[in-house]
Amino acid sequence: MSNLRFLSEPATVAVVGCPFSGGQPRAGVDEGPIRLVQAGLVDQLKELGWKVTFDGHHQFEENNDLDDPPIGKLKNPRTVSRVTRSVARVVGGHAKNGTLPVTLGGDHSLAMGTISGTLDAFADACVVWVDAHADINTTETTHSGNIHGMPVSFLLGLGSKEEEFSWIKPALKPERLVYIGLRDIEAGEKKILRDNNIKAFSMHEVDKHGIGKIVEMALDHVNPNRDLPIHLSFDVDALDPTVAPSTGTPVRGGLTFREGHYICEAIYETGLLVALDLMEVNPSLANAADVEKTVAVGCSLVRAALGETLL
Template sequence: MNKQLSVIGVPMDLGQMRRGVDMGPSAIRYAGMVERLEQLSYTIEDLGDIEIPRPKHQTDVKHDNLRNLHEIAEGTSRLAEAVDQVIENNRFPLVLGGDHSIAMGTLAGVAKHYNNLGVIWYDAHGDLNTADSSPSGNIHGMPLAASLGIGHEKLTGIHGYSPKIKPENIVIIGARSLDEGEKVLIKEQGIKVYTMHEVDRMGMTKVIEETVDYLKDRTDGVHLSLDLDGLDPNDAPGVGTPVMGGLSYRESHLAMEMLHQSEMITSAEFVEVNPILDEKNKTAGVAVGLMGSLFGETLK
C-alpha cells in the first residue's frame, strides 16, 4: 500500500436530513487518526476540508425530487478535483465524510486514473436509488447509481465524464436495507452483493476471500467506500441511518486486515460519522480503529 497518504475532509451534510454529519471529519481527526497512521510509518499530508456550498434558503430545496442537487454537485466536483490531484501526485487519497453523497466526488476523482476500477461498498444500504426510485429524495442514497451513470446528469456527469465504474466491478458487503428499486437495479446490472444473510451464513473470512478473488483479475485498482452504518448500531451508534443487525466490530476489523493483506486497496473513504448522534465520539474512534487495520495494524 502506498505509504504516502493525503487526507481530505468533506463536511457535507446536504445529502440527508439529519444535521451533524458535517462534523464527521473533525471527529475522526480528533479521535487520533493522524497519530494512529503515523505509528504505522505512513507519511500524512492533511489537506484540510473541502469547502461545501450552503443552500441559499434554509428550507429544503428539491429539484426533480433531489434535495440540494446543485450544492451537492458543486461540492462533489470540488472533491473530485482534489482527489484527482492527490493521485497525480502519486499519493493515496483517504477521504473523510460527511454523508455518503461525497462518494460521487471521490469516485469521479479516482476512476479517471484506472481502466477498470473496482469498488468495495461496505454499507447497510445499496445507495443505488435515483430520483425516480428514491422515497426521500436524499442524495446520500444515490452515489453508487450515479457513479454507474444512472440518474440525474448533474450527478452522473461530475468531473466531466460518465460512467465512472462498471457494475461487474462492484462488491457490496453488509447490505440489509435495500429499496425495491435498488433490488431491481442490482438484478438488472448483475451487481455482486453480500447481504447480512450471506455474511452470517458464510462468515466474513469467506466473504472477503471471495471478494478479493472476484476483483483481483478484473480490476486495476480498488476503492473502499466504508459507511459506518454498515456496522451494527451497538458498535457504531453515531450514524444518521442506523439499521439493526449489522456487521460487528470484530468482523469489520477482520475484513480490513484481510483487505490490507490483499494489497489491492488504492483509495478509501470513511463516511457518515455523526458526532451529534454519537456516544463520547465512539463511532469516530471505531472509524480510526478500522483505518488502523486497513493500513496494516496487527496485534503481533
C-alpha cells in the first residue's frame, strides 16, 4: 500500500503514545495522545491500508517536582531526560525494523527522543520541523527553563551540555534541519538560527510564496536529491488557533487547515518519510467543541502524512 521506500513490507505503522507533559508547565498535554487514539486514529490508519501496531501508551512515572529540582534554569531535567531517552530507544527500534514510528505527544521536548531514535537508525536523515516556535533555546538563552522550547538545541549539540542529557549524541547537522511556520521566535533563538545558518521559513515566506513553493524550497535545502530519509516533527501550534485551538502556546497568524495538510501530503509524496511526530495537542485547554476540533485535525494530519488524499 505504501510508497515509502525505506519501509519493510507489509508497510507497518507503530503508534507510540507519549502522554508526557514534563517539558512545559501546563497540565493536560499528556492527555493528547490518549484522546487521539480514542478518536479512532488506529482504525483510521488501518482503513488507509496500513498494518498498525499499538501496544498502549507508554507509562511514564508521575512528574514529581520535589524529586526533580531544577538544574540551572532547566525544569524537570531528570524526568525529561529519562522519558526522552526511553522514547529514543522505542522509536529507534521501530525505525531499524523498517516500521514507521508515529509518535503522539505530549509536549515537544519528546522530539529529543524521537529524532535521536530516527538518527540512530538513519544517520543521514533530515528533519522537517513544523511549528510556530523554533524550540532552539539553549541552557543559556532560555528564559523559562521549559525544555519543550529547547529540544532542537540539544539535538544539534548547541550551548553548554548538562550531564543529565549527555546520552544525546548531537547527530543532527544544521544543514539537515528546516523549519516551516515560524512566527514566535525569541531574540536569542534568532541569533542561533543565523549563527548556525539554519534554514527557516516563517509565516512571512508562506504568505509570500505559497505553501507549495515553500515545501519545495524546504526540501531543496535539506534533501536536494530527494534521497534522504525524512523525519517530520509537527507541532499543532503551527496551525492557526482558529484551526487547532487546544494547544499550550497558541500564536495567531498560523498555517491554515489546508496548508498544514499540504505539508503532510507533500512529504508523503516524496516516498522518504521514516518517522512522524504529532505534538502539543492539549485537550484540557479551550471548550469541548474546540478540543474535538483540535483532536480531529491531529488525526487528519497523521492520515495526510500517511497517504490519505483528497481524490
